[in-house]
Amino acid sequence: MPAPVPPSVWDFGAPARFDARDDLVAVGADLAPGTLIAAYRQGLFPMPSGAPGDPPYWFCPVRRGILPLDGLRVSRSLGRSVRRFEIRVNTAFAEVVAGCADPSRDGAWIDADIQAAYLRLHELGWAHSVEAWRDGRLAGGLYGVAIGGLFAGESMFHVETDASKVALVGLVDLLRDEYADTRLLDVQWQTAHLATLGVATIPRRSYLARLGTAVELPLPAAFA
Incomplete structure (x- = not known):
């Protein structure tokens, strides 16, 4: 906990x-x-x-990006990629954040203060990474904050094709439990890329109403 x-x-x-x-x-x-x-x-x-x-x-x-747990779109090619990777949780948090913060990435925004803040949250058990590994190497992953039934995704990265998408598939699987209908997977904003995976937008008011319910749920077993 x-x-x-x-x-x-x-x-x-x-x-x-x-x-x-x-x-x-x-x-x-x-x-x-x-x-x-x-x-x-x-x-x-x-x-x-x-x-x-x-x-x-x-x-x-104003328009919040969320991924409904029953709305994830897994293409045939992504389904094949899923079978090539191993999903791990919290085994390389610092490396995932560093990969997301790589200044050579297009649109890189994570600075040293953000990195330090989320590393501290991870040490306290609030921030988590979901990682895609292949042949013993970190191929991609994502990190975010878990509060009850909320998982607030912060960023994702990959060094192998589809690895970040596979980590997202892994995250959704981790959240699909008896509370799945009221869990909330927040991705902040919808992008064209995320839309292809099933990310939708809802009004701020609707998001906040769902948030109030979600944070009172138990943590998913993987993050507890």
């Missing part, structure tokens, strides 16, 4: 006060474990501002 975290000294305000037209809802605070967990419980997640030393930005998308 995750370790308790100190209460955050920051208050993000009631979601009802968030700008209904803007994904960015707050600027400031810190990346302490208590702040991060409080933010996720309210539907927020952080991203760097892009300027060294500036405080983080906090987002709660």
Whole structure:
């Protein structure tokens, strides 16, 4: 089970006060474990501002990307790839985060502060990696934060074709238990790539309503 975290000294305000037209809802605070967990419980997640030393930005998308656990699309070619990899959980968290943060990647956004913050969350039992391995080598994976029935995906990477997709298939399998109907797999925003895998969008209000139920569920066995 995750370790308790100190209460955050920051208050993000009631979601009802968030700008209904803007994904960015707050600027400031810190990346302490208590702040991060409080933010996720309210539907927020952080991203760097892009300027060294500036405080983080906090987002709660107007249209939230989620992957329904019964909506994952596994193509025939992806199904073949699934059989080539071994899924592991939390055996290479730091390496997964480093792979996601690789500055040579197109659209890389994870800075040193974000890496340190999520490594700390992992040490406390709140952040987890799902990894695709082949022939004893890490081929790809994803990481995110688990709070009850919420898994908030942060990023994914691969060094072999389809490895990150295989990790996502593995994650969905881990979440498919007796609480699957009310678990919530959050991917922040829908992209064209994620849409091909079944990611849909729901309004912020709907996401927050589902979130309130999800965080009260037991953790999936793989993350407990």
